[in-house]
Amino acid sequence: MKRVMAVLAMVLAAPVFAGENDLSDAEAKKIARHMLASIEAGRADLRDANKESYQMQVRPKLEALIKSWPETNGGNRAIFPYFDCQQAVIDLMGYADTFFLLADGKGNRELRQRRKSQFENSNTGCASSIKNPDMSLKDIQ
Numbered sequence: 001m002k003r004v005m006a007v008l009a010m011v012l013a014a015p016v017f018a019g020e021n022d023l024s025d026a027e028a029k030k031i032a033r034h035m036l037a038s039i040e041a042g043r044a045d046l047r048d049a050n051k052e053s054y055q056m057q058v059r060p061k062l063e064a065l066i067k068s069w070p071e072t073n074g075g076n077r078a079i080f081p082y083f084d085c086q087q088a089v090i091d092l093m094g095y096a097d098t099f100f101l102l103a104d105g106k107g108n109r110e111l112r113q114r115r116k117s118q119f120e121n122s123n124t125g126c127a128s129s130i131k132n133p134d135m136s137l138k139d140i141q
Helices: 002-013 025-047 051-067 074-100 106-131 135-139
Strands: none
Touching: 025 051, 025 074, 025 106, 051 074, 074 106, 074 135
16 A cells, blocks of 8 residues: 555656657566666675765765656656665665664664665565566556
């Protein structure tokens, strides 16, 4: 339900375009697969990172990956079933931010654990959506 509401919010917030630049289902799936592979590469980068390398190298890559996600408009409805893939990158960056940019206090450890859980859920959702996309999400008006 959370995923349906998030996709619905994207649809309502974005202008509706239709035209030559519409994503096909195959293109959308390819983008989602690239995002999942990039998430795994980002996780590998994080294992070897320290605060400075995170801020200078890893975080900019994650930001660029988030920005590379297609606009969520009517012409790109094919991307809607893969929303968890974009969310997984956002959640990975949120988790990494709590790990590298916050002090190690009790409240921050709890926040870090919540962000880790969010990432794990959205990352699992991304992988699941690639294997078995919920194409009904494309039909949200």
